[in-house]
Amino acid sequence: MRPQELTNTILENILTKVSPQIYKTYFEDLSIVEIKENTLRISCKNFFIKEVIETRYYQTLNNIIKTILRVDNIQIEFIVKNKIDEIKKESKPKTLFEEITFNKFQDDFQDKKLRESFLNPKYTFDSFVVGSENQLAHAAALAISENPGSAYNPFFIYGGVGLGKTHLMQAIGNAIIKKKPNYKVLYCTTENFLNEMIQSIMQKNSLKFREKYRALDVLILDDIQFIAKKEALQEEFFNTFNTLYQSGKQIIVASDKPPSEISHLESRIRSRFEGGLVVDIQAPNLETRIAILNNKLKERNEFLPDPIIHKIAEIIDSNIRELEGALLKISIYSKTNNGNITINDVLKILGHKITEKRKKITPLEIMQLVADELKIDIKEIKSSKRNQEISYARQLCMYLLKDILNLQLIKIAKHVGRKDHTTVIHGITRIEDLISKDINTMQLINNIKSNLNK
Ligand code: ADP
Ligand code: MG
16 A cells, blocks of 8 residues: 555544544644554654644554554554654655655645744634633634734733633634734743843843844733733833834733733833733633533543533532543543443542632631731721731731732722722732741741641
8 A cells, every 4th residue: 555545544544533623633634654664654743743643542543554454563653744854865765655745744834833933733712612701702812813913902811720821822823823824923921031031131132032023923922920020121021012012913911810910010011901902711610611521522532421521520610721630530540440430439539629629718717817826806907007017917918818819909908908909919019028038927928828728
């Protein structure tokens, strides 16, 4: 069989084993490069796809190939397309090898775009489950992918950890490079962006840095909350940001909190963010969590009974990354037990999550511990008293309510009997400042935290 024929037969078989979506994402561009002794070399479009096939679909692929070639023992080796040219150079064409047409590799261009963009191709709109909690963010993201630079600019997504911010913003980027191959897209964490900026300032080539970013059509900056407290860098950041913004380039930003709650954020940057579209992603409800689990199972070509899926979704009730981790554990358990799994097994495997939840810490508990440590009455924290000791206790409460429970500033204000969130920002800043230089504050906070965990 010629490599091309073999490739086609293998692909046809795969299509009967996985969903069309999975096929399109991972297998469509796969091709046989050569068969040497009992090693079959397969090229994958990029590194991510190679990873996924190797870890999740190796067995499926191996079985298919063994059946087609009628052999018992075959090694499969995966390579990434751009490595193929090197092989071509190093080895004299073999009989099978000669027949290979490399026209499939014409889309190297697209591949290069992907590598340059630092986008992960697995984060697509197709693999993103829409629920009421992320509907608005999803709709806006779709609109931006259709009309980058004009629909909503900048686009600011915020929400808790593991709720899909990175996935959604990368889905925009992936959709854009697919539809508009000439567009320059860059995904970058704020940390990396700032590091690069610092380097450029130190090496006195800020101009080059700005030019690099000016050449982009779409800049995707993740975890922008890292810019807090780095006041010295915000000036340069603002300049780069403005240059892009004013030339109509799309800017997409994600953060764990809204612009108004990023402490020490220059007001002009904040108002730039707020001048675009700001949307939040909330924790998924039970229905969405079940849909996400079903989607992941389908992607992996795996099966679990409905009551089991339901139970996992019930136990892991916020973070989607955790939900994926839990699913993986349960899948592995089920596989090693020939597909047998009971609700009790799920409880055993994920049980610690339930006890963790029972120990839910309340704001009142935190405030009581602060009052106890400082030997004052908790009522005084809520009072209008402004003497040093009471103010300090109040500020400690503000800091801990944010740090431990990640409450919204306005809610914190309410708990400590204050009207607006600026007082809270001030309080938190003061404690953050003290933590870095005052041993007593450091110890106090440690004591309170360890008492909470008892
Ligand atoms: P964040 O950036 O908000 O911390 P991520 O985007 O990294 O969260 O998401 C964590 C994991 O959960 C990723 O693997 C992502 O693919 C998955 N995920 C999040 N939201 C969804 C969704 N709505 N549908 C499918 N998978 C999701
Ligand atoms: Mg993220």
